[in-house]
Amino acid sequence: MKFSSAEIALVAFFAAAYTIGVTLLAPISFDPRFQVRVADALLPLSIIFGPPAALGLGLGCSVANFFGGYGIIDVVGGGAANFVACMLAWFIGESSASRRFLGCLAETIIVTIIVGGYLWLIFGIQIEISLLGVFIGSLISINILGFLLLEALYRVGFIRKYAKR
Numbered sequence: 001m002k003f004s005s006a007e008i009a010l011v012a013f014f015a016a017a018y019t020i021g022v023t024l025l026a027p028i029s030f031d032p033r034f035q036v037r038v039a040d041a042l043l044p045l046s047i048i049f050g051p052p053a054a055l056g057l058g059l060g061c062s063v064a065n066f067f068g069g070y071g072i073i074d075v076v077g078g079g080a081a082n083f084v085a086c087m088l089a090w091f092i093g094e095s096s097a098s099r100r101f102l103g104c105l106a107e108t109i110i111v112t113i114i115v116g117g118y119l120w121l122i123f124g125i126q127i128e129i130s131l132l133g134v135f136i137g138s139l140i141s142i143n144i145l146g147f148l149l150l151e152a153l154y155r156v157g158f159i160r161k162y163a164k165r
Contacts, residue, residue: 011052014057018060020039021039022039022061022064025037033125036137038141040146041142044104044142047089047150050090053090055083062079073121074122077114085108088110089106100150101147104150105143107146116131
């Protein structure tokens with residue numbers, strides 16, 4: 001896949017925005033039992049911006065986890081979780097609000113399974129607590145904040161004017 005200069009700029013923007021969002025809110029971004037990454041509200045935007053957003057949000061997660069995370073497993077696993085979640089949401093599509101919400105739900109499930117699936121190994125906490133903590137945090141950031149952001153962009157006409165599929 002070859003990216004245009006505009007798509008490369010999108011990758012850089014999403015990577016920087018995600019990294020800054022996570023590191024500025026580090027106390028709630030890195031808690032192994034209850035993790036709310038407000039920057040995850042950017043993940044639903046991959047439904048609009050596709051692979052450049054997915055790549056940027058995956059890279060941003062890896063960079064943020066490098067500086068404040070829990071080692072190489074978190075750097076690779078977190079970045080991969082964001083990338084896979086965003087690509088899946090993009091494939092689900094933007095055709096209707098219900099499909100966009102389904103895409104957000106898919107992102108929450110992917111992030112919960114991958115990140116919750118390795119945090120319990122790193123910290124030796126019960127897997128149920130790890131999965132539940134990541135799930136609740138992702139539900140707040142992706143399905144509430146992120147979906148509201150996504151729908152607001154649709155309602156103000158931003159999508160028709162600037163995004164392409």
